Amino acid sequence: MSKSIQLHFELPGNDLALAGEASSKVKKTLNQLGLKPAVVKKTAVAMYEAEINAIIHAGGGTLAATIDQEKVVVVVRDQGPGIADLELAMQEGYSTAPEKIREMGFGAGMGLPNMKRHADLLEIESAVGQGTVVTIIVYL
Amino acid sequence: MTVAELATKLNLRLLTKTEATKKVTGVYTGDLLSWVMSHAKKNDAWVTVHTHVNIVAVAVLAELACIIIPEGIAVEAATLAKAEAEGVILLGSDLTAAELCWRIYEVLH
Numbered sequence: 001m002s003k004s005i006q007l008h009f010e011l012p013g014n015d016l017a018l019a020g021e022a023s024s025k026v027k028k029t030l031n032q033l034g035l036k037p038a039v040v041k042k043t044a045v046a047m048y049e050a051e052i053n054a055i056i057h058a059g060g061g062t063l064a065a066t067i068d069q070e071k072v073v074v075v076v077r078d079q080g081p082g083i084a085d086l087e088l089a090m091q092e093g094y095s096t097a098p099e100k101i102r103e104m105g106f107g108a109g110m111g112l113p114n115m116k117r118h119a120d121l122l123e124i125e126s127a128v129g130q131g132t133v134v135t136i137i138v139y140l
Numbered sequence: 141m142t143v144a145e146l147a148t149k150l151n152l153r154l155l156t157k158t159e160a161t162k163k164v165t166g167v168y169t170g171d172l173l174s175w176v177m178s179h180a181k182k183n184d185a186w187v188t189v190h191t192h193v194n195i196v197a198v199a200v201l202a203e204l205a206c207i208i209i210p211e212g213i214a215v216e217a218a219t220l221a222k223a224e225a226e227g228v229i230l231l232g233s234d235l236t237a238a239e240l241c242w243r244i245y246e247v248l249h
C-alpha cells in the first residue's frame with residue numbers, strides 16, 4: 001500500500017438493527033488488504049464497541065477508518081450528551097444503558113474497557129452537551 | 141469438522157440457507173454481546189438465546205463458525221435474512237445451552 005485508504009460511514013442512531021454494519025464493512029476491507037488476523041481482530045472489537053456506543057448512547061454519529069503502511073486509525077464521532085466522568089465510564093461494569101438495551105445483550109459496561117484492551121492507542125475526547133470523539137489506533 | 145457435520149451429529153436444524161461448510165473448532169456461550177465479541181475465539185460455535193438481528197454482526201466481527209439458538213426458541217425472519225446476506229450460519233436446537241456446549245465439546249474432542 002503506497003497510499004492510505006479511507007472509509008467513511010454514517011451511523012444512524014434510530015436504527016439499532018444497523019449497529020455493527022460499519023465495523024463489519026471496515027473489517028472486510030482489512031481482511032481484503034491482507035492484514036494480520038490479530039490486527040483485524042483487535043480493530044474489529046474496539047471499533048465495534050465505539051460504533052455501538054455512538055448509536056446507543058449518543059443517537060448516532062460517524063465512523064471513519066484510515067489504513068496506511070503502519071496503522072489502522074478508526075475515529076468514531078458523535079454529537080450526543082458526552083461523558084461527564086470518563087474515569088467512571090471506563091470502569092468495567094459501569095453502564096447507563098436503559099433496560100431495553102440491556103435485554104438485547106448490550107450495556108454490559110464492557111465497551112470502553114474492551115476498547116482500551118484491544119486498541120494499541122485509545123483517545124477519548126468528550127464534552128458534556130457537545131459530544132464524544134473516540135480514536136482507536138492499531139499498529140500493523 | 142464443518143458446521144454441517146456438527147449439525148448432523150447433534151441433530152441441529154439449519155435455519156439459514158447459508159452454505160454450512162465453515163470450519164468449527166470450539167464452542168462458546170454467552171448473552172452479553174461485548175463479552176462474546178472479545179472472548180469467543182475464531183471458528184467457535186456460539187450458543188445464545190438472543191435472536192435479534194444484532195447477533196449477526198457479532199458473528200461476522202468475531203469470525204464465529206455459526207450461531208446456535210437453544211431450547212427451540214423461534215428466530216425472527218429479519219435475523220435469518222441478515223444472516224444469509226452476511227454468510228452467517230444459524231442453527232436451532234431443542235437442547236439447552238449447557239447441553240449444547242457439552243455435546244459440542246464432546247464431538248470436537
Ligand SMILES: Nc1ncnc2c1ncn2[C@@H]1O[C@H](COP(=O)(O)OP(=O)(O)O)[C@@H](O)[C@H]1O
Pocket residue numbers: 049053054057058078080081082083089090094095096097106107108109110111112113132
Ligand atoms: N459515545 C458516548 N456518548 C455518551 N456516553 C457514552 C458514550 N460512550 C460511552 N458512554 C458512557 O459510558 C458508559 C460506559 O460505556 P461502555 O463501557 O461502552 O458500557 P455500555 O455501553 O455497556 O454502557 C455508558 O453507559 C455511557 O454512560
Ligand SMILES: [Mg+2]
Pocket residue numbers: 049052053107109110111112
Ligand atoms: Mg458500550
